[in-house]
Amino acid sequence: MPTHPSTSPPTGALPDTAALTQAASASAFEVLRTLDTGPHGLTEAEAARRQDTHGENTVDLEPATAPLAATWAALRSPFVALLSGLAVVFAAVGDVRGAVTVAVMVLASVALRRWQQVRSDRAVRAVGARLVTTVTVRRRADDDADPCPREVPLSDVVPGDVVLLGPGDVVPADLRLVTGADLFVDQAVLTGETLPVAKSATGACDGGPEDAAVLCLAGSEVVAGTATAVVVAVGGATYSGALARRAGRERPESSFDRGVRGVSRTLVRFMLVLVPIVFAVNGTVTGDWEQALLFATAVAVGLTPEMLPVVVTTALARGARRLARAHVIVTRLNAVQDLGAADVVCLDKTGTLTEERLVATHSLDPWGRPDDEAAAYAVLAVRSQIAPAGRLDEAVLDQLADPTDPLDDAVYSPEDEIGFDQVRRRASVVVRRQDGERLMITKGDPDEVLPRCSQARVEGDAVELDAGRRFAAHDLARAHADQGLRLLAVAAKRLPRLGAVDEADEQDLTLVGFVGFVDPVRESAPATVRGLAEHGVEVLLLTGDNRHVAARVAHQAGIPASEVVVGEDLDALDDVRLARLLERARVFARVTPAHKVRVVTALRGAGRVVGFVGDGVNDAPALRIADVGIAPDSATPAAKRAADLVLTDPDLAVLAAGVVEGRRTLGNTLKYVTITASSNFGNVLALVAAAVLLPFLPMLPLQLVVQNLLYDAAQLALPWDRVDPEYTARPRRWDTSELVRFMLTFGPLSSLFDLATFGVLWWGLDASGAPAQFRAGWFVEGLLTQLAIVLVLRTRGAPWRRLPRRPVVLAALAVAVTGLGLSFGPLAGALSMQNPPPVYLLWITVAVLGYAGLAQALKAVHLRRRGRWL
Numbered sequence: 118m119p120t121h122p123s124t125s126p127p128t129g130a131l132p133d134t135a136a137l138t139q140a141a142s143a144s145a146f147e148v149l150r151t152l153d154t155g156p157h158g159l160t161e162a163e164a165a166r167r168q169d170t171h172g173e174n175t176v177d178l179e180p181a182t183a184p185l186a187a188t189w190a191a192l193r194s195p196f197v198a199l200l201s202g203l204a205v206v207f208a209a210v211g212d213v214r215g216a217v218t219v220a221v222m223v224l225a226s227v228a229l230r231r232w233q234q235v236r237s238d239r240a241v242r243a244v245g246a247r248l249v250t251t252v253t254v255r256r257r258a259d260d261d262a263d264p265c266p267r268e269v270p271l272s273d274v275v276p277g278d279v280v281l282l283g284p285g286d287v288v289p290a291d292l293r294l295v296t297g298a299d300l301f302v303d304q305a306v307l308t309g310e311t312l313p314v315a316k317s318a319t320g321a322c323d324g325g326p327e328d329a330a331v332l333c334l335a336g337s338e339v340v341a342g343t344a345t346a347v348v349v350a351v352g353g354a355t356y357s358g359a360l361a362r363r364a365g366r367e368r369p370e371s372s373f374d375r376g377v378r379g380v381s382r383t384l385v386r387f388m389l390v391l392v393p394i395v396f397a398v399n400g401t402v403t404g405d406w407e408q409a410l411l412f413a414t415a416v417a418v419g420l421t422p423e424m425l426p427v428v429v430t431t432a433l434a435r436g437a438r439r440l441a442r443a444h445v446i447v448t449r450l451n452a453v454q455d456l457g458a459a460d461v462v463c464l465d466k467t468g469t470l471t472e473e474r475l476v477a478t479h480s481l482d483p484w485g486r487p488d489d490e491a492a493a494y495a496v497l498a499v500r501s502q503i504a505p506a507g508r509l510d511e512a513v514l515d516q517l518a519d520p521t522d523p524l525d526d527a528v529y530s531p532e533d534e535i536g537f538d539q540v541r542r543r544a545s546v547v548v549r550r551q552d553g554e555r556l557m558i559t560k561g562d563p564d565e566v567l568p569r570c571s572q573a574r575v576e577g578d579a580v581e582l583d584a585g586r587r588f589a590a591h592d593l594a595r596a597h598a599d600q601g602l603r604l605l606a607v608a609a610k611r612l613p614r615l616g617a618v619d620e621a622d623e624q625d626l627t628l629v630g631f632v633g634f635v636d637p638v639r640e641s642a643p644a645t646v647r648g649l650a651e652h653g654v655e656v657l658l659l660t661g662d663n664r665h666v667a668a669r670v671a672h673q674a675g676i677p678a679s680e681v682v683v684g685e686d687l688d689a690l691d692d693v694r695l696a697r698l699l700e701r702a703r704v705f706a707r708v709t710p711a712h713k714v715r716v717v718t719a720l721r722g723a724g725r726v727v728g729f730v731g732d733g734v735n736d737a738p739a740l741r742i743a744d745v746g747i748a749p750d751s752a753t754p755a756a757k758r759a760a761d762l763v764l765t766d767p768d769l770a771v772l773a774a775g776v777v778e779g780r781r782t783l784g785n786t787l788k789y790v791t792i793t794a795s796s797n798f799g800n801v802l803a804l805v806a807a808a809v810l811l812p813f814l815p816m817l818p819l820q821l822v823v824q825n826l827l828y829d830a831a832q833l834a835l836p837w838d839r840v841d842p843e844y845t846a847r848p849r850r851w852d853t854s855e856l857v858r859f860m861l862t863f864g865p866l867s868s869l870f871d872l873a874t875f876g877v878l879w880w881g882l883d884a885s886g887a888p889a890q891f892r893a894g895w896f897v898e899g900l901l902t903q904l905a906i907v908l909v910l911r912t913r914g915a916p917w918r919r920l921p922r923r924p925v926v927l928a929a930l931a932v933a934v935t936g937l938g939l940s941f942g943p944l945a946g947a948l949s950m951q952n953p954p955p956v957y958l959l960w961i962t963v964a965v966l967g968y969a970g971l972a973q974a975l976k977a978v979h980l981r982r983r984g985r986w987l
């Protein structure tokens with residue numbers, strides 16, 4: 118399963134690297150011999166036998182969090198720390214009942230969180246397991262059969278297998294390279310280093326296995342180039358399998374992480390201001406500083422939404438389950454809310470906006486006349502590569518290869534290769550004919566290949582490619598692009614019989630012609646772009662292809678393409694000018710992976726929440742640093758591994774549905790945070806007033822904690838609630854200033870009713886001489902009004918029109934009944950309370966209805982003033 122590696126660098130004892138060191142210092146031939154295999158690979162029978170001995174090749178790159186570590190994570194929450202602090206204070210002042218009650222609550226909250234985490238981890242891993250990664254191995258049916266490249270699941274790879282690597286592949290096991298061309302591997306998963314490293318079949322072997330040029334270690338990713346390699350170790354015996362902890366994906370803080378941090382910090386600030394005030398006022402008024410300390414700690418707890426971690430995890434897990442039903446697999450749980458927060462989505466072209474499969478349609482001579490030679494050269498070139506590099510090569514092989522080809526590989530044998538990468542936008546192979554003649558074939562983007570041609574082939578002869586002819590050739594590519602067709606330029610030249618070849622030799626080529634491809638825009642693309650725009654999400658196109666193709670595809674998909682920016686233009690811009698450009702430009706062509714990263718970084722720097730949808734190896738770095746990385750199921754393993762969400766339905770329309778689901782998840786979480794923080798703030802204000810006005814505490818700390826937890830228990834149903842359609846219509850994120858505004862508006866309203874309750878209890882019920890009754894009165898009024906207010910404020914509309922879902926109402930009712938039972942029933946004494954007279958129910962009814970009515974009125978004012986809700 119392609120999973121995210123954990124984010125910490127590798128620590129702990131290093132694995133036994135003797136076998137790898139030996140494989141690195143021996144020649145490829147010796148390694149093959151030691152492993153009892155050969156360049157043609159194993160027979161199927163031998164592979165099956167070895168699998169019995171070595172077991173499945175299952176290096177889990179992200180093992181399930183160890184139970185202890187997960188429990189520690191649940192314990193580490195600031196809310197648990199607060200409750201534990203309170204338990205300690207209870208114990209210190211000798212209140213054993215209080216200490217035990219709070220300790221039980223801490224355990225319950227940790228257990229609940231832990232249980233939720235286990236459930237959601239399991240769900241994420243279960244869906245992730247559906248993302249099977251395959252590997253190309255060279256195997257033979259039996260000893261006499263010819264070797265044949267075959268896709269096998271990653272788990273079926275065995276020691277001695279010969280593996281074919283190409284861009285985008287995840288290295289399936291620890292490998293010793295046998296042959297290779299310009300192989301670059303991203304080892305961030307093992308070493309944390311961000312730049313790809315060069316690997317080759319012959320190379321240095323200093324330092325550890327990760328430094329050995331001839332070794333590719335399980336879990337790393339091929340960025341460019343191709344290679345064949347023999348498997349040295351599989352599964353737990355690999356370098357990464359034996360590391361205690363693995364390095365990985367240093368991913369920047371996402372919008373969700375930032376939001377949770379910001380809100381927690383705001384609540385802590387409120388606490389830092391209010392708690393000392395309560396402590397000072399209460400201590401001064403009563404002169405009992407021990408009691409004041411207890412009380413101040415209780416206030417801190419009262420202000421905290423203790424169940425936040427549980428509500429967040431529950432909402433996310435529910436969102437992930439619903440997304441799975443919409444064919445979106447979630448591999449990082451928080452990404453659900455990041456998707457809801459995204460206000461810009463970058464799409465790459467091939468395989469995302471366009472169909473998964475390219476169709477090679479025709480072969481042309483340099484002047485655009487039908488002619489098979491370019492196709493024949495392209496097929497020979499791809500066949501001579503160690504492995505096809507991407508969709509274009511696959512289309513050439515699948516659709517153009519003809520067994521009667523005059524240039525077939527029985528006549529030509531591969532000799533060397535200068536691999537494809539997104540910066541060069543071209544690839545070359547060197548082949549040798551049986552008579553010894555050497556030929557270089559270069560294919561690639563016409564913009565890259567044409568400047569390297571000095572001649573062009575016309576009916577078997579070569580003519581000079583003068584300025585006029587060169588212009589005509591460029592024009593041909595442009596005209597095809599305008600009709601939605603892509604051209605791959607194919608050129609060749611004769612080489613001296615001997616001598617090494619490098620990029621400098623890609624000169625003086627003879628243009629053979631072009632191969633044309635149809636890269637049809639998906640039918641669902643325009644609706645997707647429209648759907649996202651209607652939900653307030655801007656769409657950008659970032660492609661490695663040329664500007665004409667980019668403009669055409671953007672136009673067909675409905676992305677404004679009046680300005681097409683090319684990668685080279687981006688290089689010339691500093692960050693400020695890039696930020697300005699990003700305010701208007703939507704289409705970017707000829708971009709490299711580094712450009713994609715730069716655009717995503719700049720957007721994030723401008724405060725945008727960025728989604729990135731890509732499928733190629735060139736997209737992996739941008740997928741990693743976006744707030745939410747999304748890959749289609751057909752993506753390369755490297756892209757899928759970097760992504761947070763995988764779309765199992767090729768129809769992109771799921772994107773808009775996913776965005777709405779993310780917002781629903783976020784909406785229900787923020788309801789809890791905002792409403793709870795406001796009512797808690799109101800309670801604390803009432804407590805401050807009570808500290809001045811009353812001769813006794815209006816509620817004991819333990820009663821405050823129980824009230825808080827009862828309320829929180831009801832809110833555990835919030836993730837199941839409906840969300841206003843207005844809420845899901847535009848991007849949403851955790852917004853600290855909005856939270857503060859909300860607290861300052863609705864908190865005092867709650868305090869107003871608390872003070873009125875104090876009045877009723879003091880004068881109406883004459884509870885002035887019976888603090889235990891007074892406390893029971895406030896306990897139940899506070900709880901019921903808080904429960905009622907959630908039902909009013911959960912929607913921007915009229916609560917009787919926009920009804921909550923049943924679990925929310927049932928949970929509120931159950932808790933209300935429990936609260937009434939506690940204060941009016943026989944258990945009141947257990948909480949040091951005394952039953953108020955039944956007539957007090959009348960005031961509770963007035964308070965609940967009055968508070969709800971006023972809150973509804975204040976909501977209308979807030980809505981009018983702010984133009985938004987929650």
Ligand SMILES: Nc1ncnc2c1ncn2[C@@H]1O[C@H](COP(=O)(O)OP(=O)(O)OP(=O)(O)O)[C@@H](O)[C@H]1O
Binds near residue numbers: 562
């Ligand atoms: N295997 C290949 N051999 C030679 N040239 C190639 C090969 N694959 C792609 N190219 C050329 O390089 C250009 C850039 O390719 P790249 O893979 O970066 O982008 P893309 O697949 O066209 O677009 P996107 O970034 O939207 O997926 C292509 O337009 C094509 O002309």
